[in-house]
Amino acid sequence: MTATATEIAARIRAGELTSREVTERMLAWIAADTKVNAVVETRPEFALQAAAEADAAVAAGRELGPLHGVPMTIKECFNVAGLRTTWGDPRFKEYVADWDATVVERLSRAGAIIVGKSNVHTMLGDFGQTTNEIYGRTNNPADLTRTPGGSSGGGAAALAAGLTYLEYGSDLVGSIRLPAAYCGVYGLKPTTGLVPLHGFQLPGPPEPQTEFPTLSTIGPLARSAADLRTALTVTGGPAAPYSWQLRPPRHDRLADLRVGVVLDHADAPVSSEVGTALSDTVDRLARNGAKIIEGWPAGVDASEQAEAFGFQVGLFFALQGEGADFASLAEVVAQERRRIARRLTWQRYFEDVDVFVCPTSFTTAFPHDDRPFEDRTIMTSYGEQRYDAQVFWIAHASLTGLPALSMPIGVTPTGLPVGMQVIGPWHEDDTAIRFAELLADLS
Numbered sequence: 001m002t003a004t005a006t007e008i009a010a011r012i013r014a015g016e017l018t019s020r021e022v023t024e025r026m027l028a029w030i031a032a033d034t035k036v037n038a039v040v041e042t043r044p045e046f047a048l049q050a051a052a053e054a055d056a057a058v059a060a061g062r063e064l065g066p067l068h069g070v071p072m073t074i075k076e077c078f079n080v081a082g083l084r085t086t087w088g089d090p091r092f093k094e095y096v097a098d099w100d101a102t103v104v105e106r107l108s109r110a111g112a113i114i115v116g117k118s119n120v121h122t123m124l125g126d127f128g129q130t131t132n133e134i135y136g137r138t139n140n141p142a143d144l145t146r147t148p149g150g151s152s153g154g155g156a157a158a159l160a161a162g163l164t165y166l167e168y169g170s171d172l173v174g175s176i177r178l179p180a181a182y183c184g185v186y187g188l189k190p191t192t193g194l195v196p197l198h199g200f201q202l203p204g205p206p207e208p209q210t211e212f213p214t215l216s217t218i219g220p221l222a223r224s225a226a227d228l229r230t231a232l233t234v235t236g237g238p239a240a241p242y243s244w245q246l247r248p249p250r251h252d253r254l255a256d257l258r259v260g261v262v263l264d265h266a267d268a269p270v271s272s273e274v275g276t277a278l279s280d281t282v283d284r285l286a287r288n289g290a291k292i293i294e295g296w297p298a299g300v301d302a303s304e305q306a307e308a309f310g311f312q313v314g315l316f317f318a319l320q321g322e323g324a325d326f327a328s329l330a331e332v333v334a335q336e337r338r339r340i341a342r343r344l345t346w347q348r349y350f351e352d353v354d355v356f357v358c359p360t361s362f363t364t365a366f367p368h369d370d371r372p373f374e375d376r377t378i379m380t381s382y383g384e385q386r387y388d389a390q391v392f393w394i395a396h397a398s399l400t401g402l403p404a405l406s407m408p409i410g411v412t413p414t415g416l417p418v419g420m421q422v423i424g425p426w427h428e429d430d431t432a433i434r435f436a437e438l439l440a441d442l443s
Contacts, residue, residue, distance in 0.1 A: 004224040005070045005166040005231075009111070012058065012069040019051035019058075019069030022165075023113060026071045030116065030163050035144055038158035039073055040135040041083055042116035047071060050113045066230050068111030072166035075155055076117040076135075077124060078218075079199040080104050088122040088132025092203045099206065101199020103168055103218060103235045110234035118167060119154030126150040127173045128376075128390055129368065130157075137368065140183060142416055146365040149179030155221050156183035160417075166231060167221040170200060173313060174360075174394035176219055180406040181360035181419025186436065187221040188228045191427050192401030195219060195232070196239040209239065214319075215312055215398055225436035228405060232429060247427060249434035250354050254442075255289030257435060260349070260356035262296055267303050268362040268392035272381040277410045277418040278359060284442055297349035297356075302396065305342055309395035311335050343400040343426065350425035355435045357422055359393045360406040364416040393421060403429040407436045 003011075011017040027047065030039045054069035074080060077087050079097040086092040104114060122132040130153025131137035138153045140146040141161040148157040152169030156179030159167055169176045171189040180187025195218050201207050220231035229246070237244025251257050263278045264270050270278065286292050296302055311327070312335065318326035327335075349356075362385065366378045369387075376387035397404035403426075406419040424432030 002162070002223070003165070005067060005072065005222060005227045006224065008165055009067050009070050012054070013064055015058065019054040019071075019113070020048065022069065023047050023051040023071040023115065026115060026164065033161065033163060035139060036141050036157050036161045036163070037136055037138050038118055038148075038154045038161060039116050039163050040076060040119045040154065043082060046082065047113050047115045054111065054113065065109065065111030066234060067107065067166070069113065070111065070165050071113045071115045072107070073116050073118045073155060073158055073164040074104065074107075074114055074167065075152055075169045076120045077170065077200060078104060078168065079201070080114055080117065083117055085203050086134055087124065087202060088120045088134055090133050093134055095203035097203070099199070102196040102239060104199065106235045107168065107231070112166065115164070118152070118158050118164070121151040121153070124151040124170065124172075124175065126373070127175055127178055128366075128387060130154055130179075140365045142184065142365065146367055146416070147182060148365065149182040151175045152187070152221065153179045156180050156185055156187065159183065159185045159221055159223055165223070166227055168218065168231070168235070169221050170216065170218045171398070172216045172316065173391055173398070176221060177360050177394050177404060177406040177419075177421060178390060180221055181408075182365035182417065184408040184411065184417025184419070185221055185223060186225055186228055186405060186407050188219040188232065188405040188429070188433070189217050189397060189403065190219045190232055190236065190429050191403045192217050194236045194427070194429070198239060215316060215401070225405070225407065225433050225440060229430060229433045232433075246430050249431045250428065251431075252434065252438075253289075254285065254438045257355065257438075258291045258293060258353045259285055259435075260293045260295075260297070260353045262294070262356075262358045265302055265392065267306065268385070268389040269382060270359050270362045271364070273364060273412040273416075274359060274362060274418055277412075278420060281409045281420060281439070282357070285439065288442060293353055297345060299345045300342070305399060306392050306395040308335065308338050308342065309391070309399040312339060312399060339399055343402075346400050346402060347426055355422055355424055355432055357420055360419040360421040361390050361393060363390075364412055364418060397421075397423045402426055403432050405432055405436060407440065
């Protein structure tokens, strides 16, 4: 399975394929998988009935959505009526949702068929690996001995293994971008707050909506940048009233783009294989007319910014009931001012720059590691690196709420994917997506 969701939808609308045959084929591939363990639950009867209805709508000439008849998966932590929502935690093993998350409703309204759910790390608690006591470990299709990343590793692996056409995941500490990079697919963390979180929750009745700032974000993973746009277009916007349009990209030619670039940092130095792929990509951009602007934005201290993000992650978990004495009110207020100041610094930067590119991670997919979290390290070309150094490169867009995607830019000599992160201006997600499309077209 190499076609994108957007391509499959177009072929179904044109009558070249039926949703039924596409859905049957996808279900068969999932059932046959014995190595990757990416899709952990399916609903074949529902999916095939929905596919039949989709084909009937095409035959009748009815109005069709942008994802009409396309089968897809969604991260296990989203509520889908009739499917289990466990977050990989044995405490919730028997919980079956009886209502749909907002993104499920919107994807379905756009014509997508939610066939099943992809694996997660227990309680989404690991950005580098995906395993839990209920469903077991997910492996990287490029090398089964290595991680697909976490906690959306199941979705990224499913895309890379040809087990789904589209996926929806979540990203607080890089949980969309890191798996996308390690598996060689596209993954978008939208502008924070752009996609409603309703239904992305622990098992139980619907939680009341809150306006308290949170850095947790949900977004699509896909096989192309165009699929990211399609998925974001049909899921973005306020919960109610529903009226929203994606801002158009700033430019449609690489030669018109001003591209900020940082390819290394002492806090998370990139391996030689990752660094080579990144520098080669920037050279290609320059040869094709993009204006390259090297260095961090004026006023940005990358180490300080990563540290500030660490505080915000701790605050997020304190708000979930873990460590209520995490910080004083004065500390929280000071850190919130710090966070907003950093966002304003980046907004000023994007007045003169269109996108900012940097590593998604300092490494490629690394071997599975069952050691305690604090004991883990990652071996690189320059020696061992701390496990939590994976957070450094994704921290900057997460702290400021900026849209950021990871895109594949090649593979190492041993066949491991390399990802590059593209950060866009606040609420200009399609500028980052369009840049990724233009860059991919150079291949």
